[in-house]
Amino acid sequence: MKPSGTAGAATLAQKIIARAAGRETVAVGEHVTCEVDLVLSHDSSGPRRYAQRLEALGVPVWDPDKVVLVTDHFVPATDARSANVLAMTRRWAKDNGVNNFYDMQGICHVVLPEKGHLRPGMLAVGGDSHSPTGGAYGAFMVGIGATDMTGVLATGRIWLRVPRTIRVEWTGALGPAMSAKDMILHLCAKLGMGNDYRVIEFAGETVTGLPMSERMVLTNMSAELGAKTGIIAADATTLADIRARGGDVADAVIDQYRSDDNAEFEAEHRFDAADLPPQVAAPHSPDNTRPVDEHLGVAVDQAYIGACTGAKHTDLQMAAAVLKGRKVRSGTRLMIAPASLEATRLAAADGTLEILTEAGAILLPTGCGACAGMGAGALAAGETCISSTSRNFRGRMGDPGSSVYLASPFTVAAAAVAGEIVDPREFVA
Amino acid sequence: MSALAPVAGRAWVFGDQIDTDVLAPGAYMLEPIEVLASHCLEAIEPGFATSVQVGDVIVAGRSFGIGSSREQAVLALRHLGIRAIVAHSFARIFYRNSLALGLPVLICDDLEGVETGQPIRLDVAAASLDAGGRTRACEPLPDFLLDMLDAGGLIEQLSRQLAAERA
Ligand code: SF4
Numbered sequence: 404m405k406p407s408g409t410a411g412a413a414t415l416a417q418k419i420i421a422r423a424a425g426r427e428t429v430a431v432g433e434h435v436t437c438e439v440d441l442v443l444s445h446d447s448s449g450p451r452r453y454a455q456r457l458e459a460l461g462v463p464v465w466d467p468d469k470v471v472l473v474t475d476h477f478v479p480a481t482d483a484r485s486a487n488v489l490a491m492t493r494r495w496a497k498d499n500g501v502n503n504f505y506d507m508q509g510i511c512h513v514v515l516p517e518k519g520h521l522r523p524g525m526l527a528v529g530g531d532s533h534s535p536t537g538g539a540y541g542a543f544m545v546g547i548g549a550t551d552m553t554g555v556l557a558t559g560r561i562w563l564r565v566p567r568t569i570r571v572e573w574t575g576a577l578g579p580a581m582s583a584k585d586m587i588l589h590l591c592a593k594l595g596m597g598n599d600y601r602v603i604e605f606a607g608e609t610v611t612g613l614p615m616s617e618r619m620v621l622t623n624m625s626a627e628l629g630a631k632t633g634i635i636a637a638d639a640t641t642l643a644d645i646r647a648r649g650g651d652v653a654d655a656v657i658d659q660y661r662s663d664d665n666a667e668f669e670a671e672h673r674f675d676a677a678d679l680p681p682q683v684a685a686p687h688s689p690d691n692t693r694p695v696d697e698h699l700g701v702a703v704d705q706a707y708i709g710a711c712t713g714a715k716h717t718d719l720q721m722a723a724a725v726l727k728g729r730k731v732r733s734g735t736r737l738m739i740a741p742a743s744l745e746a747t748r749l750a751a752a753d754g755t756l757e758i759l760t761e762a763g764a765i766l767l768p769t770g771c772g773a774c775a776g777m778g779a780g781a782l783a784a785g786e787t788c789i790s791s792t793s794r795n796f797r798g799r800m801g802d803p804g805s806s807v808y809l810a811s812p813f814t815v816a817a818a819a820v821a822g823e824i825v826d827p828r829e830f831v832a
Numbered sequence: 833m834s835a836l837a838p839v840a841g842r843a844w845v846f847g848d849q850i851d852t853d854v855l856a857p858g859a860y861m862l863e864p865i866e867v868l869a870s871h872c873l874e875a876i877e878p879g880f881a882t883s884v885q886v887g888d889v890i891v892a893g894r895s896f897g898i899g900s901s902r903e904q905a906v907l908a909l910r911h912l913g914i915r916a917i918v919a920h921s922f923a924r925i926f927y928r929n930s931l932a933l934g935l936p937v938l939i940c941d942d943l944e945g946v947e948t949g950q951p952i953r954l955d956v957a958a959a960s961l962d963a964g965g966r967t968r969a970c971e972p973l974p975d976f977l978l979d980m981l982d983a984g985g986l987i988e989q990l991s992r993q994l995a996a997e998r999a
Pocket residue numbers: 475510511512531533709710711712770771774775792793
């Protein structure tokens with residue numbers, strides 16, 4: 404480890420943890436107990452896993468107003484079992500006074516900022532491995548399991564070990580048909596998936612030039628880097644997004660919650676976005692990523708645009724940029740499951756949806772769907788899918804004998820048109 | 833028996849990035865824990881569930897437990913009698929889940945030469961491992977996590993604290 408940094412200087416993660424632990428400063432490696440500002444929970448790892456345990460403890464939810472509950476994994480109900488899980492989740496929200504309950508509004512990581520719950524400097528936890536998504540708003544947000552979640556709901560506190568931070572700086576402008584997904588897939592190949600306990604802080608002009616929905620792709624897939632979380636310091640774009648949704652936030656958070664210039668990072672990596680070609684992760688791991696030209700000609704049975712990672716409004720727009728005036732090739736099916744009702748509404752309003760349906764896309768319900776191996780869009784043995792989701796572990800989207808390639812919405816849409824993996828840059832003007 | 837009691841068993845050695853799908857295969861997630869546990873690790877070590885004995889210890893490489901946040905990955909190992917996991921590193925949600933469910937997890941850089949089937953002794957509180965013919969040091973756990981393990985997990989620790997507050 405390179406000894407950079409000066410005494411007293413702190414990373415963004417350290418500043419948030421120190422504040423939540425009621426301390427001036429915290430040192431890397433220290434165990435501390437933090438007050439939790441925000442809890443995100445969903446139907447799968449939610450009440451069905453902790454309701455009984457909370458009851459056994461005999462304590463109420465410590466602060467229902469700090470809890471956001473979303474149904475996304477089992478929606479819409481496809482059988483009696485999923486219907487019962489949803490009914491139980493709805494009942495629990497009501498009985499426990501959890502008013503921030505978003506039923507079938509979209510995928511939890513997308514709904515949380517859409518509904519204006521995130522603020523820079525928050526210490527947040529989520530009952531899902533992609534909880535780092537919230538870090539795009541300058542919050543420190545980590546995923547936890549159901550037992551830990553029970554503890555947080557009972558006490559409002561959580562223990563944390565102060566993590567090291569790896570700084571990843573991007574400079575240069577992304578080319579046509581390029582997106583944050585290409586950046587993070589490239590990082591999966593370069594940094595690997597073993598960044599355990601580390602925080603990945605994304606910075607640089609490329610990152611600050613991205614809209615919030617694209618920043619969320621970077622922090623979302625920090626989970627695939629194996630990191631504790633990903634984070635991006637708040638700036639004017641962050642505050643404008645929060646305010647546009649009616650949220651209150653002070654300009655002062657920008658200076659308050661950023662890494663000091665002389666903070667100690669475990670490593671600092673620099674990447675150039677201008678040089679980056681479209682990236683594709685081959686089966687069965689996100690770190691199996693190569694430039695698209697190494698996968699050209701791989702025939703695809705299914706192209707899937709979905710998940711918290713790859714089906715927000717901007718993702719649907721990327722797909723539409725490729726699909727405009729084109730048709731999905733016969734023999735290939737293109738399925739699109741918008742990440743939220745807001746994404747669908749905006750795509751309907753600006754004509755994006757029409758381009759997608761004109762091209763022959765099949766619209767699926769909003770929710771986790773095939774990304775979680777649930778709902779519509781599952782794969783058969785021997786089938787190949789290219790997907791805008793975040794994980795391609797063996798069997799995740801269906802039969803263990805199926806293969807999933809991960810790519811940006813541009814690349815997925817281009818493959819749907821060509822029936823095989825192609826360079827999406829040929830499809831945009 | 834407290835999770836801090838001395839551990840004596842055999843080592844089961846695995847490589848890097850053993851994921852939660854291998855520990856708790858998705859196809860059996862809705863089955864009772866006995867059924868799920870009977871498929872634990874079968875994808876890479878067929879017969880593991882039938883040959884593992886109560887008191888055995890898992891020794892692994894990097895990012896053990898990577899993947900989903902499912903707690904069944906811990907529950908399956910616990911059900912089979914695994915008393916502790918020692919690894920170069922853990923996927924952090926698995927690490928937290930394990931402690932919260934009362935299964936000791938220790939980080940150790942010095943695991944060279946430990947082989948499957950060798951006898952192993954472990955003192956969790958002292959973070960000391962006897963395996964492969966010598967004593968190896970693990971990263972010690974802080975007192976509040978040892979207390980959590982001693983109680984049997986996070987919920988049990990909270991119950992203890994609540995009972996003490998109410999008394
Ligand atoms: S869309 Fe996929 S990655 Fe996102 S929360 Fe749902 S299952 Fe997880």
